[in-house]
Amino acid sequence: MNRFAKRLALAAAFVVAGGAAFAEPIVGLWQTQEDDGAYAHVQIAPCGGNFCGTIVKTFRAGSEYASENIGKQLVRDMAAKGNGAYEGKVWRPSNNKVYMGKVAISGSNMKLSGCVAGGLICSKQDWKKIN
Numbered sequence: 001m002n003r004f005a006k007r008l009a010l011a012a013a014f015v016v017a018g019g020a021a022f023a024e025p026i027v028g029l030w031q032t033q034e035d036d037g038a039y040a041h042v043q044i045a046p047c048g049g050n051f052c053g054t055i056v057k058t059f060r061a062g063s064e065y066a067s068e069n070i071g072k073q074l075v076r077d078m079a080a081k082g083n084g085a086y087e088g089k090v091w092r093p094s095n096n097k098v099y100m101g102k103v104a105i106s107g108s109n110m111k112l113s114g115c116v117a118g119g120l121i122c123s124k125q126d127w128k129k130i131n
Contacts, residue, residue: 025084025105026051032074033125036094038067041130042074050088051078069093075112078103090114092123099123 027046030053032039038060044053053075058067078088078101090101090112099114099122108129115122 024051024080026078026080026086026103026110028129029056029131030110030127031130032127035092035125037061040067040069040074042127044075044078048077049079051080051086052076053078055093067093075101075103 024046026044028044030042030044032042038058040055040059041057042053043056044051052073054071054073055067055069056071057064058070059065072091072093074091074093076089076091076098078086080086084103084105086103086105088101088103090099091097092099092114097116099116100119101112101114104111110127110129111124112127113122113124
């Protein structure tokens with residue numbers, strides 16, 4: 001195989017791999033459940049070989065406000081496990097703790113859970129996909 005054909009095959013492999021990441025149901029803009037009187041819009045996208053979610057907007061009492069958490073990663077290193085399931089880490093801004101996280105997606109609904117102490121203490125949220 002000549003050098004050009006090898007480069008073309010490598011480029012095609014990257015396009016196919018990148019397209020598969022965007023087909024993942026976790027990718028998109030999600031609205032969190034209200035927590036301590038506030039909620040956020042989180043953009044989830046590929047990061048490394050997994051998925052991460054960054055806070056892009058924050059709301060309190062239905063009005064957008066400029067939280068210090070905008071731009072911070074809420075969902076971290078979520079690995080696809082198949083059938084809409086993911087495992088990674090979740091950061092909770094209200095107590096600044098990072099939890100071992102699990103995600104289950106069905107359509108435009110996400111069930112997100114985070115646990116500490118080996119799964120003894122857990123918190124759950126339901127998120128809705130916006131886009």
